[in-house]
Amino acid sequence: MKKIVALLALCLEILTAFPSWAAATDTTPSPNGERLFRVYVSDDDGPVKDIAVQFCDDTVCNIGKTNVQGLAAFDMPEGKCYEIHVLKVPAGYEMNTEVFKTLDVYCDVLISLKKSK
Numbered sequence: 001m002k003k004i005v006a007l008l009a010l011c012l013e014i015l016t017a018f019p020s021w022a023a024a025t026d027t028t029p030s031p032n033g034e035r036l037f038r039v040y041v042s043d044d045d046g047p048v049k050d051i052a053v054q055f056c057d058d059t060v061c062n063i064g065k066t067n068v069q070g071l072a073a074f075d076m077p078e079g080k081c082y083e084i085h086v087l088k089v090p091a092g093y094e095m096n097t098e099v100f101k102t103l104d105v106y107c108d109v110l111i112s113l114k115k116s117k
Contacts, residue, residue, distance in 0.1 A: 029061050029100075029107040038108045039084055039100075041066045043093070048113055052088035063083045063087065092116055 003116045032038060041051045047070025055062045064072035076082065084100040096112045102109055 002067055007093055017112045029103045029109045031103060031105050031107050033106070034073075034095050035075075035106055037082060037102055037106055039066070039072045039074070039111060040108060041062070041070045041072070041086075041111045041113060046070070048090075048093070050090050051086060051111075051113070053111070054085045054087050056085070080104055084109055084111070086111060086113075089113060 021068070037055065038057070039053050041048045041053070047066070047068065049066050049068045049070065051066040051070075052073070053064055053070075053072050055064060055076065057076070062074055062076070064074060066072045074082075082102045083106050084102070086096045086098075089095055090113055092115055094116055096111060096113055098111075100109050100111060
């Protein structure tokens with residue numbers, strides 16, 4: 001029961017932080033208090049799961065995949081900026097080749113994808 005309550009609280013937090021995925025066009029990173037770097041991927045309809053993202057500093061790259069909430073989280077130290085690249089998108093989406101950068105503190109980064117025509 002405690003796990004369900006914790007999961008519901010996380011979902012509520014995500015929805016509160018990003019109330020309208022379709023309107024999330026500002027890709028400026030925003031600080032968070034979660035002690036994680038969080039990457040959110042969405043399209044015009046909402047969160048997109050199974051997006052492979054690469055999270056890198058000057059020496060190390062980590063790869064993550066977005067979950068059903070469009071979230072990939074990275075437990076890396078603060079104090080430097082990281083680069084984020086979309087590595088792979090599912091069929092039906094255009095590849096986003098933009099390089100996204102974090103702040104030097106724990107933050108959320110929003111990435112928007114377009115559906116293929």
